[in-house]
Structures are given as structure tokens and as C-alpha cells.
Amino acid sequence: MSNRSIELDDRIHAYLMAVSLREDPIARRLRETTAAMPEHNMQIAPEQGQFMAMLVKLLGARRCIEVGVFTGYSSLLVAAALPPDGGIVACDISESHTAIARDFWQEAGVAERIDLRLGPAMETLADLLSAEGSNSFDFAFIDADKSHYDGYYESCLALVKSGGVVAIDNTLWHGTVADPGVTDRDTEAIRALNRKLHGDERIDLSLLPIGDGLTLCRKR
Numbered sequence: 107m108s109n110r111s112i113e114l115d116d117r118i119h120a121y122l123m124a125v126s127l128r129e130d131p132i133a134r135r136l137r138e139t140t141a142a143m144p145e146h147n148m149q150i151a152p153e154q155g156q157f158m159a160m161l162v163k164l165l166g167a168r169r170c171i172e173v174g175v176f177t178g179y180s181s182l183l184v185a186a187a188l189p190p191d192g193g194i195v196a197c198d199i200s201e202s203h204t205a206i207a208r209d210f211w212q213e214a215g216v217a218e219r220i221d222l223r224l225g226p227a228m229e230t231l232a233d234l235l236s237a238e239g240s241n242s243f244d245f246a247f248i249d250a251d252k253s254h255y256d257g258y259y260e261s262c263l264a265l266v267k268s269g270g271v272v273a274i275d276n277t278l279w280h281g282t283v284a285d286p287g288v289t290d291r292d293t294e295a296i297r298a299l300n301r302k303l304h305g306d307e308r309i310d311l312s313l314l315p316i317g318d319g320l321t322l323c324r325k326r
Contacts, residue, residue, distance in 0.1 A: 154317035159187035167244035174250030178207025185216035231261035249275035252292035278319025
């Protein structure tokens with residue numbers, strides 16, 4: 107019986123993918139298209155995307171927020187997991203990256219469920235709070251610039267209703283969060299948020315070693 111998470115070497119990871127990943131062909135082509143881009147490391151792992159889609163179904167989520175769209179892989183999977191009347195407000199600043207996303211969303215038949223808003227995400231979240239009010243969303247996923255993670259978290263926590271979940275990507279940050287010799291701005295921002303979440307009594311907390319670290323915050 108194990109008392110810690112198993113280390114995923116290439117052999118075990120390949121096995122995990124072979125026996126569990128059920129990737130839609132359109133999603134796979136989007137992932138492969140993104141893999142050829144210089145910024146490909148910004149895309150989440152496919153097993154993480156599948157996990158989030160299941161989480162959305164388990165929550166019975168209808169209204170979702172995504173902070174950081176990139177080429178739209180995670181939003182495509184989450185949108186496909188929503189009921190027909192569900193939707194995502196997707197926040198990003200890149201016209202070029204989200205142009206790729208739009209094409210694949212359209213092909214996958216989920217474009218009508220995704221409300222893409224281009225502009226600084228903190229402004230979009232503030233607009234949502236003003237227009238929709240707090241406790242109006244079921245699920246939020248944060249995967250954007252790390253220096254603003256704390257602000258994104260606070261805004262999303264306000265927007266998500268009790269029992270809803272805020273998921274935060276990259277919270278293990280390639281392992282550098284555990285290396286005191288690494289002190290760049292992004293790493294320090296993630297460390298600070300991880301410490302804050304650990305003591306935050308407003309949430310139930312779990313940091314999962316999936317992808318680059320995925321923290322789940324269930325609002326109490």
C-alpha cells in the first residue's frame with residue numbers, strides 16, 4: 107500500500123495514456139497543432155483536460171470561467187462536458203492564439219457555448235462581478251500570467267458559488283516551487299499563492315500532481 111503518489115516515468119505515463127485517455131479526434135488535432143508552436147508548453151496535458159471535463163460533469167456545472175485560453179484546448183473539453191444550456195466566459199488577450207481556438211471550437215460544435223472576451227482578465231472579471239454578482243458561476247479555471255494569480259483567484263472565488271470549484275494550473279511549476287534557489291517573479295507568485303491557499307478557511311483544498319500541478323479549491 108502506497109503512502110505517496112507514484113512517480114510517473116515515461117513507461118508508466120504511456121501506460122496511463124493507453125488505458126485511460128479518451129480524446130476526441132478534434133481535440134487531439136488541436137493539441138497536435140499546438141505542439142508545433144514555440145509556446146506549446148502553455149497547453150495543459152490531455153489527461154488533465156479529461157479530468158477537468160469529468161470534474162465539470164460531477165459538479166453538474168452550467169456556468170464556467172476560464173482565465174487564460176491559449177489555443178482553446180481546455181475550453182473545448184470543458185464546453186463539450188457542459189449541458190446544452192451551459193457556457194464558459196473565456197478570458198484572454200491574444201488575438202492570434204484565440205483565432206486558432208475559435209476554428210477548433212467551431213469544428214467541435216461548442217463555439218456557441220464559449221463567450222470569448224479579449225482584454226485584461228482582471229477587468230473582465232470585475233465586469234462579471236458587476237454584471238452578474240457574486241456566487242453566479244459553478245467552476246473556474248485559472249491558467250494565465252502567474253504574477254496575477256492571486257488577483258484572479260480572489261475574483262474567481264467571489265464569482266463562484268458555494269460548492270463550486272476554482273481550479274488553478276501550474277501550482278507545482280515544473281518543481282521549481284520546491285527549490286529555494288529559484289526566486290524569479292513567477293515562481294515566487296505561485297509559492298505565495300500556494301501558502302495562502304493552504305491557510306485559506308474559505309475553501310476546501312487539494313493540490314493534485316497531475317500535469318504541472320492542479321490545485322482544486324472548493325468554495326465553502
